[in-house]
Amino acid sequence: xxxxxxxxxxxxxxxxxxxxxxxxxxxxxxxxxxxxxxxxxxxxxxxxxxxxxxxxxxxxxxxxxxxxxxxxxxxxxxxxxxxxxxxxxxxxxxxxxxxxxxxxxxxxxxxxxxxxxxxxxxxxxxxxxxxxxxxxxxxxxxxxxxxxxxxxxxxxxxxxxxxxxxxxxxxxxxxxxxxxxxxxxxxxxxxxxxxxxxxxxxxxxxxxxxxxxxxxxxxxxxxxxxxxxxxxxxxxxxxxxxxxxxxxxxxxxxxxxxxxxxxxxxxxxxxxxxxxxxxxxxxxxxxxxxxxxxxxxxxxxxxxxxxxxxxxxxxxxxxxxxxxxxxxxxxxx
Numbered sequence: 001x002x003x004x005x006x007x008x009x010x011x012x013x014x015x016x017x018x019x020x021x022x023x024x025x026x027x028x029x030x031x032x033x034x035x036x037x038x039x040x041x042x043x044x045x046x047x048x049x050x051x052x053x054x055x056x057x058x059x060x061x062x063x064x065x066x067x068x069x070x071x072x073x074x075x076x077x078x079x080x081x082x083x084x085x086x087x088x089x090x091x092x093x094x095x096x097x098x099x100x101x102x103x104x105x106x107x108x109x110x111x112x113x114x115x116x117x118x119x120x121x122x123x124x125x126x127x128x129x130x131x132x133x134x135x136x137x138x139x140x141x142x143x144x145x146x147x148x149x150x151x152x153x154x155x156x157x158x159x160x161x162x163x164x165x166x167x168x169x170x171x172x173x174x175x176x177x178x179x180x181x182x183x184x185x186x187x188x189x190x191x192x193x194x195x196x197x198x199x200x201x202x203x204x205x206x207x208x209x210x211x212x213x214x215x216x217x218x219x220x221x222x223x224x225x226x227x228x229x230x231x232x233x234x235x236x237x238x239x240x241x242x243x244x245x246x247x248x249x250x251x252x253x254x255x256x257x258x259x260x261x262x263x264x265x266x267x268x269x270x271x272x273x274x275x276x277x278x279x280x281x282x283x284x285x286x287x288x289x290x291x292x293x294x295x296x297x298x299x300x301x302x303x304x305x306x307x308x309x310x311x312x313x314x315x316x317x318x319x320x321x322x323x324x325x326x327x328x329x330x331x332x333x
Contacts, residue, residue, distance in 0.1 A: 001037050008050040010057075017054055018066045025069040031076060038080050042109075048077050048084045049102050055087035179250050187246045189220075198245040201237035272296050281325070299332065301325040 006012070007020040024030040038044035055062070055070045062070070070087075077084055085099075129136075186193045199220065206217035222241040223230075230238065275294040280287050281301060290303040 001040070001043055004037060005043065005046055005050070008047060008054070010050060010053045014058055014061060018062070021054070021069050021073065022066065025072055031072075034073065034076055035080065038077065038082070044077060044080060044082045045102065046106055048074075048082045049099070049106065051077070052084055052087060052099075059087060179247075183245075183247045183250065193246045195243075195246055196240075198240055198243035201240055297329060299327045299329070 004020075004024070008017055024034065027033075038047060051070060051073055055067070055074070074084055185191065187199070188194065189199065200222045202221055202223045203218045204221040205215045206219045207215070208217055209215050223238060224241060225238070227235040227238055273293050273295050277292050278289070279292045279301070280289050281303070288303045290301055293300040293302065
């Protein structure tokens with residue numbers, strides 16, 4: 001009964017309604033089934049309303065066969081005592097009011113049935129939930145345990161990775177500095193691999209200061225100025241900066257990390273940095289731009305310059321110092 005009323009309802013697609021009507025009217029016992037169903041007055045009234053809606057509202061869409069099936073069902077309903085308006089005639093105001101009243105009654109009935117079904121489903125849901133509550137609790141506890149174990153393993157692996165990276169960085173920096181000292185000892189003016197074409201031909205004051213902050217020592221350097229500012233007899237001194245010094249390939253790995261970058265990494269991983277800002281360290285020899293890091297224990301200055309981007313000859317001579325200065329808070333006070 002519910003299935004028949006559902007598929008004949010005006011909320012169902014037109015094709016499904018016509019198919020259902022043709023199916024039940026062409027079945028050998030279809031008409032007998034209809035007569036049995038409409039013994040319930042409420043069902044007969046509702047079916048009459050749906051059939052009238054189909055025959056009247058979809059008049060132009062119905063095929064002759066569908067109309068024939070519809071009128072046959074209408075005769076069965078009328079013979080059972082249900083009053084049903086003819087779909088081919090105009091309705092009076094009283095008939096229109098009666099149809100509207102039937103519509104309201106049907107909608108009210110379905111709303112009540114829907115509310116009852118939802119309440120029943122909610123009760124069933126609560127009952128099933130309470131039944132499996134112990135299982136749900138055990139699953140939640142096990143899931144929490146697994147999550148904690150996975151998180152702990154991830155933290156341990158992350159610590160191992162950080163330690164490995166820091167060790168690798170430290171090893172690379174130490175090797176780079178050792179090679180720097182070795183190359184400097186072998187390529188100076190009196191060294192075994194001295195090359196005049198790439199060695200600086202000019203002089204500048206050494207940043208080392210003596211008593212009274214007097215600087216007396218000299219050191220080699222590249223002037224890095226244009227040739228027009230020198231006499232023609234001295235212009236060849238500027239060509240040395242364009243020639244690669246010996247063993248330059250040892251410092252051409254762009255993937256190696258500089259001293260400054262390594263120090264910043266170590267600071268940020270080992271000590272909590274509370275404030276950072278850009279600053280410049282001014283010395284008699286040069287100005288070094290970098291970053292000032294204020295930590296919980298010390299204040300650090302890390303220069304922006306990196307070994308991998310510095311002029312190799314100047315670096316080997318000690319003219320481009322990679323600054324990394326530390327001031328403990330106790331010394332500052």
